[in-house]
Amino acid sequence: MKLKDEEYFQRCHSLMNTEGNLTTMRTLYYRPLPNSLPPGQVRLGEHSDYGSITLLFQDDIGGLEIENKEGEYVPATPLENTVIVNIGDILQFWTQGKLKSTRHRVMIPDDKDKRVIVRRSMVYFVRPDNDVIINDPLAYRDKEKTKEPNVTPITSHQYSMMKFNKTFNY
Numbered sequence: 051m052k053l054k055d056e057e058y059f060q061r062c063h064s065l066m067n068t069e070g071n072l073t074t075m076r077t078l079y080y081r082p083l084p085n086s087l088p089p090g091q092v093r094l095g096e097h098s099d100y101g102s103i104t105l106l107f108q109d110d111i112g113g114l115e116i117e118n119k120e121g122e123y124v125p126a127t128p129l130e131n132t133v134i135v136n137i138g139d140i141l142q143f144w145t146q147g148k149l150k151s152t153r154h155r156v157m158i159p160d161d162k163d164k165r166v167i168v169r170r171s172m173v174y175f176v177r178p179d180n181d182v183i184i185n186d187p188l189a190y191r192d193k194e195k196t197k198e199p200n201v202t203p204i205t206s207h208q209y210s211m212m213k214f215n216k217t218f219n220y
């Protein structure tokens with residue numbers, strides 16, 4: 051990635067566990083569902099996560115799907131002792147799209163035995179420190195090789211707030 055400072059990304063997360071960083075852990079509880087539902091129903095809508103990376107721990111019920119390069123959703127079948135690492139929007143901005151933020155969703159299992167059981171997941175959303183500028187691709191690599199983009203700087207905090215307000219608009 052031609053990092054001019056190999057510790058750049060690490061330093062941008064140095065305030066985790068303080069008020070200067072919005073990294074959060076969320077536990078999700080998907081309640082049991084009736085068997086009468088038709089197949090192919092969405093449980094958690096398509097989205098990309100908006101931090102830098104996400105660590106996702108799911109149980110063995112399944113339903114999580116990830117969008118591949120062809121734009122098709124493919125199952126992320128649960129594997130024991132495995133953590134899924136998603137790239138979030140901010141890492142995509144930072145790297146000018148070199149690393150892609152992965153769209154994903156959760157479907158209701160077609161298997162009727164699995165629908166009537168609770169699904170649980172645990173998600174750790176890693177976000178850069180609040181004041182980090184997320185749309186300056188030059189911050190992490192050799193400035194001479196890329197033209198200075200003419201854009202208004204956006205901080206990690208501003209972007210997160212914009213996404214929170216859109217997602218939790220009720």
Ligand SMILES: O=C(O)CCC(=O)C(=O)O
Pocket residue numbers: 076078094099106108114154156170171173
């Ligand atoms: O429950 C899952 O497996 C996915 C959760 C998720 O994508 C999210 O909370 O952003």
Ligand SMILES: [Fe+2]
Pocket residue numbers: 097098099154
């Ligand atoms: Fe997600």
